[in-house]
Amino acid sequence: TQLLEQSPQFLSIQEGENLTVYCNSSSVFSSLQWYRQEPGEGPVLLVTVVTGGEVKKLKRLTFQFGDARKDSSLHITAAQPGDTGLYLCAGAQAGGFKTIFGAGTRLFVKA
Amino acid sequence: SAVISQKPSRDICQRGTSLTIQCQVDSQVTMMFWYRQQPGQSLTLIATANQGSEATYESGFVIDKFPISRPNLTFSTLTVSNMSPEDSSIYLCSVEDLPSIRANYGYTFGSGTRLTVV
Numbered sequence: 001t002q003l004l005e006q007s008p009q010f011l012s013i014q015e016g017e018n019l020t021v022y023c024n025s026s027s028v029f030s031s032l033q034w035y036r037q038e039p040g041e042g043p044v045l046l047v048t049v050v051t052g053g054e055v056k057k058l059k060r061l062t063f064q065f066g067d068a069r070k071d072s073s074l075h076i077t078a079a080q081p082g083d084t085g086l087y088l089c090a091g092a093q094a095g096g097f098k099t100i101f102g103a104g105t106r107l108f109v110k111a
Numbered sequence: 112s113a114v115i116s117q118k119p120s121r122d123i124c125q126r127g128t129s130l131t132i133q134c135q136v137d138s139q140v141t142m143m144f145w146y147r148q149q150p151g152q153s154l155t156l157i158a159t160a161n162q163g164s165e166a167t168y169e170s171g172f173v174i175d176k177f178p179i180s181r182p183n184l185t186f187s188t189l190t191v192s193n194m195s196p197e198d199s200s201i202y203l204c205s206v207e208d209l210p211s212i213r214a215n216y217g218y219t220f221g222s223g224t225r226l227t228v229v
Contacts, residue, residue: 006153033217040120042203042220043154045112050216088153092216099218101154 003027004091006102014110016078021105023089024071030094032072034063037086037104069094079109112208113138117221124194124228131190132224134204139184145177148201148223157202160187194228201225 005024013019023032031050035043047056049065049072056063060083062075076083089102114137124130134143142161146154157177158166166179180188191198204221 031216035217040222040225042115042117042205042223043218045208045217045219048216086151090218098156103153104151106151 004089004100004102006089006105008105009103010106010108012108012110013079015080017109019076019079019107021074021087021089021107022071023073023091023102025091026070027091028069028094029091030069031092032065032069033090033092033099034072034074035088035090037088038084043086043088076107079107081109081111083107084109112217113140113206113219115204115206115219115221117204117224119224120222121225122227124226126195126228128194129190129192130194130226131188132202132204133188134186134221136185136206140206141184142207143181143187144205144207144218145179145187145189146203146205146220148203150201154203157189191226194226196228199226199228 007022031048033048034046036046037043047063049063052067052069054065060077064073087105090099092099116135118133142159144159145157147157148154156169157172158168158179160166160179160181162181162184176192178190202224205218208217208219
């Protein structure tokens with residue numbers, strides 16, 4: 001069974017600080033997605049990375065896919081209170097359609 | 112990407128009763144997925160629903176407890192049967208977004224149903 005380990009589980013920081021969330025696995029994924037979920041809502045897709053070593057930027061968010069496509073990171077620069085939420089990584093199994101989700105990182109950015 | 116309408120958004124139910132959750136998609140989709148999410152936790156796949164066939168359940172989930180209907184390509188229901196407090200959770204439906212570019216692949220989720228069983 002493929003597992004996605006996500007860390008840290010919880011992060012509370014001040015506005016303006018930088019942070020990195022990690023998503024690791026011993027298995028290879030054909031693609032990896034990052035979602036953000038706010039209370040009372042479903043997860044919303046932020047980005048999908050598909051190529052080993054790929055880096056994607058979404059405003060202050062930088063996403064990287066590991067060279068071996070087994071891990072990924074999300075870096076937020078100058079966090080803002082609006083970044084508060086649950087961040088989930090999800091990996092699509094190589095050769096299949098099933099997607100597995102990491103345990104999530106709950107981020108709280110204080111003003 | 113698709114837009115999903117899920118209802119109810121929340122409910123409080125007595126143990127032993129059943130609740131049916133509905134998801135309506137604004138476009139035709141082959142597969143719909145049902146997830147359970149404990150508050151503040153990640154998502155656990157319950158089953159995959161294809162139109163015209165029985166749903167495929169993940170380990171630990173059975174049809175008698177979570178019957179699913181998929182009458183057409185835009186609609187699905189999940190019933191939580193004979194509920195106990197352990198069924199208190201958030202239930203989400205989801206569809207795959209299958210763009211022409213793999214780099215845009217992902218899932219769209221409904222807004223979820225927060226279920227409390229008392």
